[in-house]
Amino acid sequence: MSSELAISVHDLSKCFHIYDKPRDRLFQMLARDRKQYFREFWALNGVSFDIRKGETVGIVGRNGSGKSTLLQLVCGTLNPTHGTITTNGRIAALLELGSGFNPEFSGRENVYMNAAVLGLSREETDARFSEIEAFAEIGEFIDQAVKTYSSGMMVRLAFAVAINVEPQILIVDEALSVGDELFQRKCFARIEAIKESGATILFVSHSGSAVVELCDRAILLDSGEKLIEGAPKSIIGKYQKLLYAPREKVASIRQEIISGGEVKDAGGSEVAISNVSRATQDLDSEDMDAFYDPHLISQSVLSYESHGAWIERPQLVDRTGEPVNCLKRGDTYRYTYQVRFEKGATAVRFGMMIKTPGGVELGGSVSAANLQGAVGLVRKGSVAQVEFSFQCRLNPGTYFLNAGVTGTVGESETYLHRLLDACLFRVxxxxxxxxxxTVDFNCVSDLTLKNIEED
Structure with missing residues (x-):
């Protein structure tokens, strides 16, 4: 294993035995492999990747894709059926927080026991204990039996221990989806500090924005297989396309993603931005009005599979209705598109989102705050003209616009159609x-300077 690598995974597979009845386990033991009483479930199959030291990598995929199994294998809490895993550095894992605590022991005793499992000596834990206690914020309960803790207190203490061992490799599996908002923000701040210190982070989350903001690279798993890896923005787009696809089209979309190969760029945005005309790039006059540059066209449009609706003709226009894509900060513009309905739909809402080239969501809007305010029924053959008006408060740069329409499919709300990177514009x-x-909040400075005379 190269000294530049923190984690190396090669041809990793994990098979679980599924028994239909409890007694089948006994029969299998007595059969001594002469007969099989179980079904094989391959949670992972032939997964390979390398993670360099200091890199933050996100793992995304639908439920049951093998994400948690992969992290448990990397941490060593599960053994692989086939393949190898090599790690280089102290690992701290935020998996099922508190699962290793003894409920009969006090919080203090569990801190020392858990820290020892993570590789700290008693002297090292002594030096860190006050910081662990302060981070957990459970007060005098630190000396009470853990069985008296609420689930929130358990999570706080477990996170405080794991995060304070100064890991060289940090494994995070949706651990930040628990706790109140203040605690989650505190956890994110600490993870960001660990990242800045040069640690390697392997991060699983269903939050696309969190992966885009935290990660340098992302890996998409599905049905235990690695489909693709590359820039977070592109991988999240493909993951969401797969997630919202009609069931009958999942297989074809999987194959489309696999055949696309590894993604090297930021989802096409670099290509799109390079197509901006020289005239647009060289502008430096604040008096110039908005205009349309025919070279400024998104090359990274990603379309979700349709559930009976199609978004067409997305564009930005000025107050007079003229198309524009080079905007002047402070002016008001309209983002418009049409939606053609090939099937009837209920509880229909429309939306838009402005993003950076890296995929960070800056802000947007929906046509109704909840399902009660949505369009109750849209008949087959209808065409909706959608328009969002907004004031451009963005600083000079290049940005993307998404467009989406949702409705009720079965018993849940889902995307009837969605376009990622539908429009590209420049401020x-x-x-x-x-x-x-990124955003101009119209901040005004007020400076008062008092001269102090020297004696």
Whole structure:
């Protein structure tokens, strides 16, 4: 294994034996492999990848795709059926938080026991204990039996231990979906600090925005197989397309993703941005009005499979209705598209989202706040003209627009159709621009300087 690698996984497979009846386990033991009383379930099959030191990699996939099994294999809590896993560095895992605690022991005793399992000596735990206790924020309960804890207190203490062992490799499996909002923000802040320190992070989440913001690379698993790996924005787009696909089209979409190979760029956005005309890139006049640049076209449009609706003709227009894609900050624009319904639909809502080229969601809107405000019934053959008006408060740069329409399929709300990166637009440069970051919040500075005379 190269010294540059933190985790190396080669041809990894894991098979579980599924018994229909409890007594079949006994029969299998007595049969001594002469007869099989179980069914094989391959949770992982032939998965390979390498993760470099200091890299943050996200694992995404539908429920049952093998994500949690993969992390347990990397951590060593499960043994592989086939294949090899090599790790280089101290591992801290945020899997089923608190699952290793002894309910009869106090919180303090469990901290020392859990820290020892993670590789800390008693002296090292002594040095970190005050920080662990402060992070957990459970007060005097630290000396009470863990069986008296609420689930929230258990999670706080378990996270506090795992996060304070100064891991070289951090494994996170949806652990941040528990706890209140303040605790989740505190956890994210600590994970970001660990990332900045140079640790390697393997991160599983169903939150596409979290993967895009935290990860350098992403891997898509499905039915125990690795379909593709590459830039987070592109992988999340393909994952969501697979997630919302009609059942009869899942197999074809899987094959389409696999045949696409490894993704090297940021989902096509780099290609699209390079097509911006020289005239657009060189503009530096804040007095120029918005206009349309024919070279500024999204090359990374990703269309979800349709559930009976199709989004067509997405575009940005100015107040007069003229198409534009080079916008002036502070002006108001309209994002419009049509939706053609090939099937009837109920509880229909429309939406839009503005994103950075890296895939970070900046903001958007929906046509109704809840299903009660949605369009109750849309008949087959209908065409909806959708329009969202917004004031451009973005700083100069390049951005993407999504378009989506949702409705009720079966008993749940889902996308009837969705276009990722449907439109590409650019906010024109501004002379003497004092706004920083991505969004201009119209901040105004007020400076008072008092001169102090020297004695």
């Amino acid at each position: 024109l440069p501004i002379g003497d621009n004092m706004a920083t970051g």
